[in-house]
Amino acid sequence: MIITNPEDKDEVLFFKRSWSDPQGNPHITLYRSYTNMANKVGKDLAAKDVTASDDGVVYHLTYNTTTQRGNPLLLPALDWIKQYRRFLASRIAVILALARFAWRTKIKGGQAAVDVIKAVTEEKEVAAGSQLLENLGSDTTPIRTESGAAAAYRDGRMIKLQVCAAVGIPEQYFGDISIGN
Template identity: 60%
Template sequence: LWTDYTFGSGMTWQTDEENAKKALDSFWDSENNKAVLSARGQRKSSDKLLVDGEVFFAIFLGAHGEAKIRRIDPLEITEIITDPDDIEDVRFYRRDWADRQGKTQISIYRSTTNIKGEPALDSMGANVKQTDEALVYHLTNRTLGQRGTPLLLPAHFYLKYNKKFIASRIAIMLALTRFGWRTEVKGGQAAVDKIKAKTNEQVVSAGSHLVENLGSNTTPIKAETGASSAYQDGRMIKLMIASAVGIPEQYFEDISIGNLATAKTVELPMMKQFRSLQKVWADAYQDIANVIMQHNAIPKEQWYVDIDFPEIAPQDTAAAAEAMVKIVGLIPEFADASEVQQQALMLLGINDPAEVIDSLGEGTSGNKEALLIKVLKQFRESLETERGE
């Protein structure tokens, strides 16, 4: 859910600076970088951040402004080397890893904040310099120190005991249902053996007719499983897990405990945490874009990139579409703004708004304004129809 709500169909970007756009297009559209930058790559990066608690992006700068980006396994990063007087000033990353032949390698990478390679001392007091031509960008989740922490870490204790609880409940149910019927027989062991010979290991069709004489009496065994109490016990554990991951309990496969009022009440903190994560990722992609633009000698005043994420909830989408229609109606010049056009196209679920914006640029201003208002109105009406308004 964290990845679904944060990224949706994927993050998109836009810039009005032609040189910056050319450099970033080459970087984002490169076949070599799709594993990290495509919609699928973005989701994988998000999942790794939530599962591992951190993501290390390695950026390899090539000739003619080219660049390649990859992810490094966090377990391979064994030391983060900083300025001795400032722990926030990260200089290098030490990576201990093995190649495909199993040979151990040690690499020292510069941080994206230390492109010039300013020297530093490691934990042993030795002077450190880069050994490989790569820049590392470190993104953390719930940071307490230098490293991040996984989303599920606070819930680890309760997840472990929830598994044991479910296993125990299954064991109890299997034990209680070992015998389903009880037959009382008049007579000695011979009479009992006679009934057993007829019923044991015999498959009886559902709805069959049971005929007995007064010598035996067959009744179902009523087993009290304590299901009601077990449900409440299990719910207490589930609530602790839900609290740890920031997701209300009705999202854990039990919508019966929720209603419209409670859903709207709990949505606000969820929206805030998802929007917060969107902002964290927007800052990360802006920082990575800055490295690419610096590598392409783009002036610093042209580094701004407009980064957008899909709306988190449908009602947000409808409200945004309605607000945009009103604004464009009052201020027609807004229809010419690339940021407005990009946001409108994202509301429609278009995955590559930049390409559509370029094609819109071929038309006249009046045509663009009319088209934008018409499309947004139709989209808003379709959303209202789906919600039954």
């Protein structure tokens, strides 16, 4: 909440931050505006005097303003930002699923031979760099894990470009310098 001079609504004195901690306890902190370095008295909505604040000072610059707060720079891109986050979370889920199954074993023999090897290896984590011992009765090879990373990069870039277009900031400022000069 913005607390202004009661006689001049354009003169911002304090910023009131209200929040709850994880236990649900309410907290209120008041920060001086950079225009109120002298800590002038202001009045909150209950008409109580506001004079003291934390040491922090807020430099609030309104952008695209129609009210006291203005509109955030990223507002036009908010939907695309949410979709990009969901896209990245989905990609991580795919990679984690592929990482779970790293080996394929072909076993010669019937179901009994499969059950013997399954009993030995099931529920046991194989340490990185360990050896694989097998006889001629089985053939273990790594699973080809084509993740589609190149296509995912292109898809993610298209979503990121929508964010860039919405905020008017070039793509290289969003973390991919490979497309810059």
